[in-house]
Amino acid sequence: MLDELKALEPFRAEVRAWLAANLPADWQQKMLGAPEEEHVAFQKAWFRAMMAGGYGAPHWPKEWGGSGFSFAQQIVLYEEIARAGAPRLILYFIALHHVPGTLLEWGTQAQRERHLPAVLTGNEIWCQGFSEPNAGSDLASLRTRAERHGDVFVVNGQKTWSSNAHHADFCLLLARTDPAAAKTRGISYFIMDMKAPGVTLRPIKQMTGASHFNEIFLDDVEIPAENLIGPEHGGWAVAQSTLSSERGLSVLELTERMRVGFRMLLESAQAEGPAGGRLIDDDEIRRRLVDIYARMQALRLLVNELLTQAMRGTKQGTEPSIIKIYYSELLRDFTALGVTLGGVAGQYLQPVLMGGANETGYWMQDYLYSWAWTISGGSSEIQRNIVAERGLKLPREPQPAAAGQGG
């Protein structure tokens, strides 16, 4: 990987110069505690600026309006975005990654033409309708029902944990079309218009005070059959394309942002300690800082292995799961150290940096939000199951139905 990246030094300089010239220097000031509508407006403005600069859709093919960057170029770009402390484009995450990952592999030409250009204008926001109250890590047990009536599907059920659904125009929806089939065989994948009659949202208030997620209630929502993505009942395979569309770049960005955020921990450690002197002069604090520092180095090396595999097209093993566990637990310990350094004063409610990294320096909110990372996208426990069974080749856990028989 090193050689490929070295060859891209001129490209890196270009990106860096562009970011220096175009990233508003005061964006953090403006987005600190910003109301929702200002946050959305700024996300849209920044995305459009990135598009104008040629960096908004780096992984999209040129024929669909993207930059068509090589994988190595994308690595460089995400490193530079993270290092510049640019906003995270969370509003567009699903639209930019999951939508093309899904439509380019499974969508019809009409679906691609209808949605892909619209996403790149910045006007079309997407959300995801996968998880349900009784189907989280065990996604395949989802129950939302879609019944075919002529050329529409009528959908009833409930989705949850849908980030930014309250801003979204469309939803990538999984629903059960054949209840008689085995769990993964009877699921279909749809494009759902969020303005369709019967779609109701309820925001979920998080323990940090914010509300990024929503419940989505679906009552007799009609979805035209032309909005089916992939084969009817074949949605599970389509969903695998959705979920594998990131190839390690998201976690690269998060890892680099964490390395940048480490400076904030060091700044917090300059505060006066309870026994006089600075916190950073305390051996215990120094060791905790070193522990985080060494683990960040290890994380970056694990990520590099993943990126190298992706770049060379080698088949990926369970590295993404190992890295997911590693990142989320490191983030928890990183932000917990921030809370320690901040003391009681750091636990008063403060304004939140909208669109910021997972390390904002408002440590209590960062710490509480870090708990979401060990759960979302497949909990740490599920990731460990995956590594144990597919990576270490340990025997599968007995099915719950048989669990009582041994004793």
Place this chain on the structure above:
Amino acid sequence: MDFQLSEDQEALVSALHSILQDHAELPQAERFGYSCFNAELQGILADSGFLSAAREIGPIEAALVTIETARLPVLVETAATGLVAPMVLGEAIEGPVALIDGKAMDKAHRNLPIARTALVDLGEDVAVLAIEPADVEPVESVLAFPYGRFRKAPDLAKARRLPGAGEALRQWWRVALAAEVAGAAQAAIAFTIDYVKQREVFGRPVGSFQSVQHRLVQCHAHAQSCYYLALRAAWSGDPVDADCAASFAQQGVQRLLFDLHQFHGGMGVTTEHLLHFWLYRIRALQAEAGGVHRIGLEIANRLWPDAPAAAQRMAQAG
């Protein structure tokens, strides 16, 4: 950077494996001992050039040799002879080599009974001592290295001295230590995985229980991270990387020890299996070259040097 091995490195590791596979089994007579040094294999590795990799190819290759040999239940001393000594001296010295903390000359030292040469960390400088077997008294221990102490304190004033080499010695000692922990940990984990797949309780394999699986995954991720950090430190030659690799490796030792023995059930507290040949090597390395605490603080002092109070305390602690 990444650690996909190059073709040459693959070839080196594969050639090494073809030698090591003949020694992968522990001789039956040695099974109940605490450590088993294989002098014959040590000789073969020296004669076939594997201990000269650091000088002839580079430190990454020497680290790979250390990692691969650390996977064996038998002991060969490749870390100090093949990696540390050549990086500090830039020349070949007679191995096996023992690495010694000059502030604790009278204590027992790892590998001293098998060593032909010792490198002594004197702080600023390094002393190079030729070792006569008659000068060393073996010390019994449960650790899976031979330990011994000097019958009479060696005269360091007469020894060959490498001025200013202390820092380099500690740096490469730490890289070697991390590499050795990585290889031994990976082997111990693989051994344990084999066991939990076969051993059944309540009518199913021990390894089918999540409480076992999840902890094995943590062990695996830790060992893999040790491996990358060790190779990175060998690659960069940066002292902070070396310290990070060593302190990270040492930090995880307790957990590895506890979990891997635990998963062997009652057998785990006997010598009826091979586990201790790896894990009690790791345990010995846990406290070396400063140990987690001192190495951690040294990293902090390198990274954040403007902490006068801490630096002063470090200096006082020596």
